[in-house]
Amino acid sequence: MASPKPVLYGAWISSCSHRIHIALNLKGVDYEYKSVDPRTDPDYEKINPMKYIPALVDGDIVVSDSLAIALYLEDKYPQNALLPKDLKKKALNLQITNIVCSSIQPLQSYAVIGLHEGKLSPNESLQIVQRYTDKGFKAIEKLLEGCNSKYATGDEVQLGDVFLAPQIHAGINRFQIDITKYPILARLHDTYMEIPAFQAALPKNQPDAPSC
Amino acid sequence: MAAEKLVLYSAWISSCSYRVRIALNLKGIDYEYRAVTRSDPDYEKINPIKYVPALVDGDFIVSDSLAIIFYLEDKYPQPPLLPQDLKKKALNMQIANIVCSSIQPLQCYAVIGLADGKMSANESLQIVQHYTDKGFRAIEKLLEGCDSKYATGDEVQLADVYLAPQIHAGITRFQIDMSKYPILARFYEAYMELPAFKVAVPENQPDAPSS
Numbered sequence: 001m002a003s004p005k006p007v008l009y010g011a012w013i014s015s016c017s018h019r020i021h022i023a024l025n026l027k028g029v030d031y032e033y034k035s036v037d038p039r040t041d042p043d044y045e046k047i048n049p050m051k052y053i054p055a056l057v058d059g060d061i062v063v064s065d066s067l068a069i070a071l072y073l074e075d076k077y078p079q080n081a082l083l084p085k086d087l088k089k090k091a092l093n094l095q096i097t098n099i100v101c102s103s104i105q106p107l108q109s110y111a112v113i114g115l116h117e118g119k120l121s122p123n124e125s126l127q128i129v130q131r132y133t134d135k136g137f138k139a140i141e142k143l144l145e146g147c148n149s150k151y152a153t154g155d156e157v158q159l160g161d162v163f164l165a166p167q168i169h170a171g172i173n174r175f176q177i178d179i180t181k182y183p184i185l186a187r188l189h190d191t192y193m194e195i196p197a198f199q200a201a202l203p204k205n206q207p208d209a210p211s212c
Numbered sequence: 213m214a215a216e217k218l219v220l221y222s223a224w225i226s227s228c229s230y231r232v233r234i235a236l237n238l239k240g241i242d243y244e245y246r247a248v249t250r251s252d253p254d255y256e257k258i259n260p261i262k263y264v265p266a267l268v269d270g271d272f273i274v275s276d277s278l279a280i281i282f283y284l285e286d287k288y289p290q291p292p293l294l295p296q297d298l299k300k301k302a303l304n305m306q307i308a309n310i311v312c313s314s315i316q317p318l319q320c321y322a323v324i325g326l327a328d329g330k331m332s333a334n335e336s337l338q339i340v341q342h343y344t345d346k347g348f349r350a351i352e353k354l355l356e357g358c359d360s361k362y363a364t365g366d367e368v369q370l371a372d373v374y375l376a377p378q379i380h381a382g383i384t385r386f387q388i389d390m391s392k393y394p395i396l397a398r399f400y401e402a403y404m405e406l407p408a409f410k411v412a413v414p415e416n417q418p419d420a421p422s423s
Binding site: 048049050052060061063064065067068069071072075076087088090091092094095097098099101102103105106107110135136138139142143 | 259260261262263272274275276278279280282283286287298299301302303305306308309310312313314316317318321346347349350351353354
């Protein structure tokens, strides 16, 4: 009996889910996508007690948090490796990844939820997102100063790229980030948008994206 | 010529630095401690995002506690902090990430907000407690029925390295009532018996206040 496909729980607009769509696509893993709204779906807490997306169910393994999922996929589906063997390049990928997933996105999420719950005004919310995005993007520009490779850490797509693309996309499309202030990231973003694995992962291309 | 010692840029109170101190101690790695303050103008050259910790190994610099710990895990594989088993490894990563993406960044936001006068002491504390409670409750559920000595087995693993500083900060700085999280409370007592963890506590660092 063929093993079941892994199931990705996510939402079209979630940049954390976006990361995993990219990773699955890059590794050529066929998966089932289930759109979920953790705020209104009472069963989702059994999948992820944090009630955040994404979550991945792969056989008897249930794992949440995009970095935990990405590293699980890296072990289980080693083709098109996302982490280099070289320790320095690997560390740089993890550093970029963590700037995104610990220093930018959690504050973006805090600001979006704060606006939604009426605790922050639209202006306050946007200022928080922009401040932390700017801080993180400026730091990554410095880390990648002089970078002339095709992607962030080399001529192959790596984990840093998987985490950067959704953050840049959200910044441009939702939070009025002027990407020209970050020329290396702007160049990388243009390059990502030429890759089918990245295009297929875009929020607007997900089954649950609004049709207009 | 003997290899240079690793240099850790750290602040005594930083829970992110505390994670790396534990990892270095567990792996028996000798290192030089360099205290960093928020007003240090040169530190940006070490880490452009100006957060601690950062690790310098010869001519190589790496920042962010997870990137540092993975680097240590590869360069100094004993004892390993990540299990080979994919399920246990994923659980360790998930717990570590609840701490470093879902609790600590909001704690940091609240602490800085208070320090910069952008929010009241009460608002700041409420943010920290809200996100700590959410994260700790989720970890309690993930570890429901756990009867091992530490979070994911009878050896200290990555999850423990991340949990100890977060629990310590909660108890000592943010009035978190650990009796609400009995599994975590039990682990914390177990961690506090281990020299690698005790030596790493904020109060034992060279830059900790003396009173």
